[in-house]
Amino acid sequence: MRSLLMTLxxxxxxxxxxxxVTGGDDGMNRQLELSGHHMSDGIQRMSP
Structure with a gap:
């Protein structure tokens, strides 16, 4: 019983x-989203 409680x-x-770690304003998901927007903006600013 004790080991079951410790496991839970x-x-x-x-x-x-x-x-x-993944949620919130400073979480990984938010950081990945900001990084994606930064890369997207960089790609859009490139002239062909």
Whole structure:
């Protein structure tokens, strides 16, 4: 029973950490979006 509880708590902590790293204003998803916009703007400014 104790090992099951520890396993569940570890899984919950891993999910919370993953959510905080990828979400939010400073998360990975937002950084990737900003990087994509920056690359897109650079490509659009190139003249053929």
């Amino acid at each position: 708590l570890l899984i919950i902590v891993a999910i919370v950490i993953y959510g905080s």
